[in-house]
Structures are given as C-alpha cells and as structure tokens.
Amino acid sequence: MSATTASMADIPEGGSIHTVVPATDGPAVRVADRWLIAGAVVCGTALLSPIGLVIIAIGFVKIARARKTGEFVRPSAVTLFGIFALVDAACNFLGWSLDLWAHDTLLVQWSLTSWGRFVDGAYYLDYNHLWAGGSAAAGEKSWQVFSCVGFFPARAVAAYGFIKLKRWGYRWMVITSWAYVMLWLGYVVNMIVNFPDRFGASLFGVTGWWVFDVWYMTPFLMIPWLYALDRRRWSR
Amino acid sequence: MTRTKTTPAEAAEKHAAAEAGNIRKRRRGIYAMAVACVGFFVVAIGASYIAAIVYGYGTGFGDGKILANRMPLIRGKGFAGDALLFAMTVAIDLVILIGWYFAASFLDNATVDDPIAADDVPVDLADSASWYAVQVPGLTKALIVVAWACLAGIAIGAASLVPVTIWRFGPP
Numbered sequence: 369m370s371a372t373t374a375s376m377a378d379i380p381e382g383g384s385i386h387t388v389v390p391a392t393d394g395p396a397v398r399v400a401d402r403w404l405i406a407g408a409v410v411c412g413t414a415l416l417s418p419i420g421l422v423i424i425a426i427g428f429v430k431i432a433r434a435r436k437t438g439e440f441v442r443p444s445a446v447t448l449f450g451i452f453a454l455v456d457a458a459c460n461f462l463g464w465s466l467d468l469w470a471h472d473t474l475l476v477q478w479s480l481t482s483w484g485r486f487v488d489g490a491y492y493l494d495y496n497h498l499w500a501g502g503s504a505a506a507g508e509k510s511w512q513v514f515s516c517v518g519f520f521p522a523r524a525v526a527a528y529g530f531i532k533l534k535r536w537g538y539r540w541m542v543i544t545s546w547a548y549v550m551l552w553l554g555y556v557v558n559m560i561v562n563f564p565d566r567f568g569a570s571l572f573g574v575t576g577w578w579v580f581d582v583w584y585m586t587p588f589l590m591i592p593w594l595y596a597l598d599r600r601r602w603s604r
Numbered sequence: 605m606t607r608t609k610t611t612p613a614e615a616a617e618k619h620a621a622a623e624a625g626n627i628r629k630r631r632r633g634i635y636a637m638a639v640a641c642v643g644f645f646v647v648a649i650g651a652s653y654i655a656a657i658v659y660g661y662g663t664g665f666g667d668g669k670i671l672a673n674r675m676p677l678i679r680g681k682g683f684a685g686d687a688l689l690f691a692m693t694v695a696i697d698l699v700i701l702i703g704w705y706f707a708a709s710f711l712d713n714a715t716v717d718d719p720i721a722a723d724d725v726p727v728d729l730a731d732s733a734s735w736y737a738v739q740v741p742g743l744t745k746a747l748i749v750v751a752w753a754c755l756a757g758i759a760i761g762a763a764s765l766v767p768v769t770i771w772r773f774g775p776p
Contacts, residue, residue: 385730387726387727411762440729443732444732449751452755470686470693474680481675485670486768486769496676516700521697525709534709563655563659567655567661568669569671571670578652579761580761588641588642589641592634598734601735
C-alpha cells in the first residue's frame with residue numbers, strides 16, 4: 369500500500385490534516401451535500417435533468433471550497449461515483465414508478481407511449497390493457513416491480529449512505545452494484561427474446577435503445593472501483 | 605518430529621507476504637472485472653444486432669416499424685384525478701425509500717461482532733491514495749471520465765424525450 373502516511377509530528381495544532389474520518393461532516397460539506405443530493409433528485413425528474421446537472425456542478429464547487437478551508441472532505445471520485453449512482457437510481461426509480469403507479473395519467477401515457485414508439489414497443493403496444501396497467505409486456509412488468517419496490521430505492525439509499533461515508537453505505541453499494549449487473553443481464557435477455565415486440569416495433573430499434581440506455585452502465589464502472597477502495601474509510 | 609518455533613519477526617514477515625499476495629490478487633480481480641464489464645456490453649450490443657439481423661431488421665436503426673393498430677387511445681383522469689395519481693406515486697415512492705433506508709442503516713451498522721478495522725499507521729485522508737487499498741490511479745481516472753460522460757448522457761437523453769416527442773408526435 370503506497371498511501372501517504374502522516375506521522376503525529378506532521379499534524380499541526382488544531383490543524384487541517386485529518387487522520388480519521390470524523391463522526392459528522394462539517395457545515396460547508398453539509399451544505400454542499402444538500403446541493404448535490406437536490407441536483408440528483410432534479411436529474412431524476414428527467415425533464416429537468418440539465419438543471420439538475422447544473423445544481424450538481426454547484427455542489428462540486430462548494431465541496432472544493434470546503435476543502436480549501438481545511439474542512440474534512442471525501443475525495444472527489446467518491447462524491448462523483450456516489451452522485452452518479454444516485455442520479456441513475458433516481459431516473460430509473462421515478463420513470464418506472466410512473467408506469468407502475470401513474471399509468472392512467474395523460475402525461476405518463478403520452479410520454480411513455482412516445483418513448484415506446486421511439487425505441488421500445490413494450491411501452492405502447494396494448495398499453496394499459498393488462499389489469500396491472502402500464503406496459504402490457506409481462507416480462508417488463510415483472511422487472512418494473514423488481515426495480516421500483518426492490519432495487520432502485522435500495523440503490524438510491526446505498527448511494528446516499530456511500531457519500532455520507534456510512535459503513536452500511538459502502539456495503540449496500542457493493543450489494544446493489546452486483547444486483548444491478550444481474551438486472552442488466554436479465555433485462556437485456558428479456559429485450560432480445562421479445563425482439564419483435566420490443567426493439568422491432570419501434571422507430572429507432574436496437575441502435576436507438578442503446579444510444580439512450582448505455583449511459584446507465586453505473587454498476588459496470590463501479591464494481592472494479594469499489595473493490596479498489598479501502599473500506600475502513602466508511603466508518604460512520 | 606520436532607516443531608520449530610516461529611519468531612515474532614518471522615511471523616510478521618509471513619503476515620506481510622500473505623497480505624501482499626492478497627492485494628495482488630485483488631488488483632488482478634479489479635482489472636479482470638473492468639475487462640469483463642467492457643465484454644458485457646460488447647456481447648449484449650452484439651447480441652441485439654444479431655437478433656435484428658435474424659429478424660430481418662438490418663441495422664435496427666430507423667428500420668423498425670410502429671404498429672399503429674396496437675397504439676392505445678390516450679386519455680387521462682382529468683386534472684384533479686391525474687394530480688391525485690401523481691401525488692400518490694410520490695407518496696408510495698417515499699414510503700418505499702424510507703423502508704429501504706431503515707433496512708440498510710439498521711441492519712448493517714458496525715457491531716461488536718463486526719467492527720470497523722483501524723489503520724495500522726496514521727494516514728493523511730486529504731491524500732486520495734489513502735482511500736484505496738489497491739492503488740489503481742489510471743483506472744480511476746478513466747472511470748471518472750466515463751462517469752462524467754454517462755451523467756451528461758443520462759441528463760441529455762432524459763431531457764430530450766419531451767421535446768423530441770412534441771416534434772415527432774405532437775403535444776398530448
């Protein structure tokens with residue numbers, strides 16, 4: 369391990385070298401975190417996501433300022449990957465829960481059936497015709513329930529705990545990253561097996577779906593990186 | 605058969621060698637996972653295009669078709685009904701989120717049977733290297749670039765749906 373070690377003599381009186389993760393964040397980091405989390409939630413609304421990105425950028429600037437004042441600040445990579453996971457979870461959680469619970473509203477029917485016509489036929493073919501409403505593809509509905517009731521809220525909670533350096537945050541980030549890989553695997557197989565009713569019944573098909581969805585590759589980026597981390601830092 | 609005693613220095617040496625071996629294994633695992641993750645997308649995207657070819661859709665871009673006869677009639681529940689459904693959705697989502705928050709934070713706290721290990725020597729946490737058990741700065745930098753690109757991709761993709769829909773299919 370080649371991490372810089374600090375001898376006790378190096379640490380200035382009341383100074384800015386932190387050798388242990390403090391039990392709570394300082395005031396500047398707390399404010400910055402509010403911006404970051406608010407930005408991730410705004411990103412999750414889909415329509416306002418560019419504004420969410422701006423709010424996240426403000427959060428990063430505030431974190432950088434907090435670091436300059438000597439307050440304890442986690443590394444930027446930890447913040448970035450945590451927020452990335454939170455944005456991803458928020459977008460998927462909200463999008464799928466709209467289809468699951470609010471499929472009778474005009475806006476949801478209009479926007480999701482348009483999404484369906486663009487890249488995924490499951491979102492317009494016989495939409496709202498099953499007793500559960502929303503997408504009428506049985507495979508898609510089971511993934512939705514898995515994702516909305518189980519997976520994405522757990523992932524969002526894990527991302528929050530991760531950036532707050534909670535021990536359970538790190539653990540649940542690892543657990544949900546593996547679960548997300550399984551979700552990707554099952555979901556892609558479901559899409560390909562139902563090709564004629566999914567990719568095939570849409571305007572932009574395979575290429576359109578991948579251009580839109582490849583950005584949700586969060587777990588594939590995070591799993592190698594999570595295992596490089598020193599988990600002792602997630603000590604709260 | 606006589607047993608030789610291990611001195612503390614030898615034991616420490618053995619421990620350090622075992623630790624170095626474990627870190628080496630973890631580093632290999634990390635790089636293997638990174639390659640496997642790229643491999644997943646190559647296989648998944650490749651399989652999608654193979655399916656497109658098998659079903660006679662060519663590249664799959666712009667040569668699909670909308671089955672208009674299976675498109676439902678779009679109608680909501682009126683302003684109040686729709687607003688109620690949206691409010692209910694937010695409420696359900698919040699309840700589920702809170703449930704998972706309690707599950708994760710209550711069950712996985714540090715306890716006497718599962719304590720948090722302390723550092724062997726004091727480290728400077730301002731140095732980002734002290735946050736890694738396995739130093740992979742090159743991989744981390746590459747992943748950071750991809751993560752920013754993905755954040756932008758998610759935001760642009762999600763925000764473009766409504767304007768593109770209005771342009772292609774008209775307003776609701």
